[in-house]
Structure formats: C-alpha cells, structure tokens
Amino acid sequence: MSEQRHTISVLVNDQPGVLQRVSGLFGRRGFNIRSITVGESEEPGLSRMVIVTSGDEHTLEQIQKQLYKLIDVIKVVDLSSNPMVGRELALIKVGADPSARSEILGVVETFRAAVVDIGTNTMIVQVVGDSTKIDAMVELLKPYGIKELSRTGVTAMTRGLGSKG
Incomplete structure (x- = not known):
C-alpha cells in the first residue's frame, strides 16, 4: 500500500x-x-x-x-x-525593489492573488488556493527573496450536498 x-x-x-x-x-x-x-x-x-x-x-x-x-x-x-474542496491562505513578504514590482505584480495577477501591503523595499502578497497553488506561488516568488512566509494550513469540506464532515 x-x-x-x-x-x-x-x-x-x-x-x-x-x-x-x-x-x-x-x-x-x-x-x-x-x-x-x-x-x-x-x-x-x-x-x-x-x-x-x-x-x-x-x-x-x-x-x-x-x-x-x-x-x-x-x-x-x-x-x-470523497470529492472535496481544500483551501489554504498564505501571506508572503517578498523583496520588491521598485524595478521588480511590475514583474511581481504579473505573478500576483496570474495567480489571482492580491498585494495587501507595500513597503519601501517589500510587498506582502496574499494567495488563497489549494496547497499546490500556494507551493507554485512560493517557488515563483523565491527569486525576488522571500523575507517571511506564513501559511494557515488546509481547511476543507466535501463537495456538494453529501454528508457533513
């Protein structure tokens, strides 16, 4: 097994x-x-x-x-x-020199994520999705320098009108 x-x-x-x-x-x-x-x-x-x-x-x-x-x-x-919906939220603080911001915003837009804070040289990105999506977003932001990462862990429930879990 x-x-x-x-x-x-x-x-x-x-x-x-x-x-x-x-x-x-x-x-x-x-x-x-x-x-x-x-x-x-x-x-x-x-x-x-x-x-x-x-x-x-x-x-x-x-x-x-x-x-x-x-x-x-x-x-x-x-x-x-059973078929289920599983979601996780991540906040990712990434190094964001003004010259790199447009590239980072492109990644954010592609993942339907959101920028929730902009500092002098950093941005905080919020992304919600399944763990695979979060992992992919983290990988794409690594080249910019991840300063801090916080993930909620998965919350989930079965799809449709089936039994409660």
Missing part, C-alpha cells in the same frame, strides 16, 4: 486542552501532522479540526480509531475519500 495524504475532519467539543490531546495522540503514535486548522463549526459548542496527515490506509484507520477514543471527539471523517 502506498503512502498518501489524507485530509481528516474532526468534530470536537469546544473545551480547553482538546487541541493538545489530539496533537499529543498523533505524536505518541508517530503519526505526522502536515497541517492542522481549528475553528468554530456550524454547531454551537463544537469546533472543527481539519488535519492533513500522510500514511497508507492502515495508518488512516488507526488514526481514526485512536481519535474516537478521545472523550471530546464527536465525529471523524476522511474528507479525502
């Missing part, structure tokens, strides 16, 4: 320490977290964690079983087993 990325939605009680217990479970079991986002869900008192991890099907099954053992975990769904 090959190792692949999995995007998991975990509905949890909105309680102090839940994030620590979930991330601790991954660490103790040797499962890697590629990204994790947490925020309010559509249900009051519940938060949704979206975790991107990697492993084979057996690893995914073990992760799901272990998560269900945590008292504050309500529901675990493998979003990547």
Whole structure:
C-alpha cells in the first residue's frame, strides 16, 4: 500500500486542552501532522479540526480509531475519500525593489492573488488556493527573496450536498 495524504475532519467539543490531546495522540503514535486548522463549526459548542496527515490506509484507520477514543471527539471523517474542496491562505513578504514590482505584480495577477501591503523595499502578497497553488506561488516568488512566509494550513469540506464532515 502506498503512502498518501489524507485530509481528516474532526468534530470536537469546544473545551480547553482538546487541541493538545489530539496533537499529543498523533505524536505518541508517530503519526505526522502536515497541517492542522481549528475553528468554530456550524454547531454551537463544537469546533472543527481539519488535519492533513500522510500514511497508507492502515495508518488512516488507526488514526481514526485512536481519535474516537478521545472523550471530546464527536465525529471523524476522511474528507479525502470523497470529492472535496481544500483551501489554504498564505501571506508572503517578498523583496520588491521598485524595478521588480511590475514583474511581481504579473505573478500576483496570474495567480489571482492580491498585494495587501507595500513597503519601501517589500510587498506582502496574499494567495488563497489549494496547497499546490500556494507551493507554485512560493517557488515563483523565491527569486525576488522571500523575507517571511506564513501559511494557515488546509481547511476543507466535501463537495456538494453529501454528508457533513
């Protein structure tokens, strides 16, 4: 079985320490977290964690079983087993001498990104999309000198009117 990325939605009680217990479970079991986002869900008192991890099907099954053992975990769904929409946001501060700005703006326009700040010799670019798009944008901006990079991690949900995850 090959190792692949999995995007998991975990509905949890909105309680102090839940994030620590979930991330601790991954660490103790040797499962890697590629990204994790947490925020309010559509249900009051519940938060949704979206975790991107990697492993084979057996690893995914073990992760799901272990998560269900945590008292504050309500529901675990493998979003990547269905058609899904996954998005990430990145802020990229790039070196931008006045002479390079038009080139950078060309890259920004191509990626449907936005310049959210312009300094004397820097620009901050905001880009939203799937992780592949973010990676490509970062690669194209590297020649200008990336001064700082901040990525949110993936948030996701299944497409259409199917089951909630």
